[in-house]
Amino acid sequence: KRRRLMAPDITARKGGEPIVALTSYHAHTAAIADNHCDFLLVGDSLGMVMHGYESTVPVPLELMVMHGRAVVRGSKRALVVIDMPFGTYEESPAIAFRNAARVMKETDCGGVKLEGGRRMAETVRYLVERGIPVMAHIGLTPQSVNVLGGFKTQGRTVDQWAAIEEDARLVSEAGAFAVVLEAMAAPLAERITKAIAIPTIGIGASPGCDGQILVMEDMLGLSPNVPKFVKKFGAIGAAIDRAIGAYAAEVRARTFPAPEHTYSIKEGDSATAAP
Numbered sequence: 304k305r306r307r308l309m310a311p312d313i314t315a316r317k318g319g320e321p322i323v324a325l326t327s328y329h330a331h332t333a334a335i336a337d338n339h340c341d342f343l344l345v346g347d348s349l350g351m352v353m354h355g356y357e358s359t360v361p362v363p364l365e366l367m368v369m370h371g372r373a374v375v376r377g378s379k380r381a382l383v384v385i386d387m388p389f390g391t392y393e394e395s396p397a398i399a400f401r402n403a404a405r406v407m408k409e410t411d412c413g414g415v416k417l418e419g420g421r422r423m424a425e426t427v428r429y430l431v432e433r434g435i436p437v438m439a440h441i442g443l444t445p446q447s448v449n450v451l452g453g454f455k456t457q458g459r460t461v462d463q464w465a466a467i468e469e470d471a472r473l474v475s476e477a478g479a480f481a482v483v484l485e486a487m488a489a490p491l492a493e494r495i496t497k498a499i500a501i502p503t504i505g506i507g508a509s510p511g512c513d514g515q516i517l518v519m520e521d522m523l524g525l526s527p528n529v530p531k532f533v534k535k536f537g538a539i540g541a542a543i544d545r546a547i548g549a550y551a552a553e554v555r556a557r558t559f560p561a562p563e564h565t566y567s568i569k570e571g572d573s574a575t576a577a578p
C-alpha cells in the first residue's frame with residue numbers, strides 16, 4: 304500500500320516533474336482528484352464556491368475543519384493541506400499555533416496554508432518548529448481583498464518585484480514547505496521559482512512554476528464567474544443543467560420512475576391484502 308504523501312515529499316519535487324494540485328472540499332470529488340494529484344488543498348475559496356460568500360473573509364475555522372475531514376476521508380494518497388481562514392493566524396504566532404494545531408488534530412491533514420510573505424515569516428517558523436508543515440501564499444492574497452480594493456494581479460510593474468521576491472525568500476527561509484504564487488506577472492513568478500529553494504505552486508502565475516493549482520469547480524466549468532487565468536477543462540455546469548432538465552421533464556411526464564426503479568410486492572402476497 305502506497306503511503307500518503309507528506310510535506311517533505313512535495314518539497315523534494317523542487318525543479319523536478321511538475322507538482323499537480325487542485326482544491327477539494329468534498330469526499331467524492333476528493334476521491335477522483337486523489338487519482339491524479341500530488342496534493343489537495345481545502346481552500347478557503349470554499350466560502351465563495353460552496354457557501355456563496357462574496358469573499359473568503361467571513362469563512363469560520365469550523366467550516367475548514369468540516370470540509371477538511373471530508374477530503375481526508377475521501378482521499379488516500381495525496382497530501383491534504385487546509386487553509387487557515389482570515390482572523391485565525393495573523394495576530395500572533397501563538398494564536399496561529401493554537402488554531403493550526405486544532406485543524407491538524409481534528410482533520411488529520413498533512414499541513415496548513417496561510418497568506419502572507421514577510422508579515423507571516425515569523426509565524427511560519429514558529430509553526431514549523433513545533434510540528435506543523437506550512438505552505439505559504441503570496442502575490443494576490445484574497446483575504447486582503449478589502450485593503451487591496453479588489454482581486455488584483457500583482458507585480459505588473461517591475462518596481463513591485465523586489466517586495467514580492469522578498470516575500471518568497473523570507474517564507475522559504477522560515478521553513479515553508481512550498482509557496483503558492485497567485486495572480487502575478489509571469490516573468491516575476493519564473494524569477495522567484497529560480498531564486499528560492501522550495502517549490503512554487505502557480506495559480507495565474509507561470510508554466511515555469513514547480514507546480515500548478517486551480518479551484519476544482521472553476522476548471523471543471525461549474526463556477527459562473529472565473530478569472531482570466533482559469534482554463535475550463537470541463538463543462539460540468541452545462542452537464543448538470545442538462546441532467547436536471549431531463550429529470551424534471553420525466554417527472555412531469557410520469558416516465559420516471561420506470562418499472563426498473565420501483566419495487567413490486569413479494570411473491571405470494573396480494574396487493575388487495577395490503578393494509
Ligand code: KIV
Binds near residue numbers: 485517
Ligand atoms: O482558497 C483557495 O482555493 C486557494 C488556492 C486558489 C491557492 O488558496
Ligand code: NA
Binds near residue numbers: 346347348359386
Ligand atoms: Na485560499
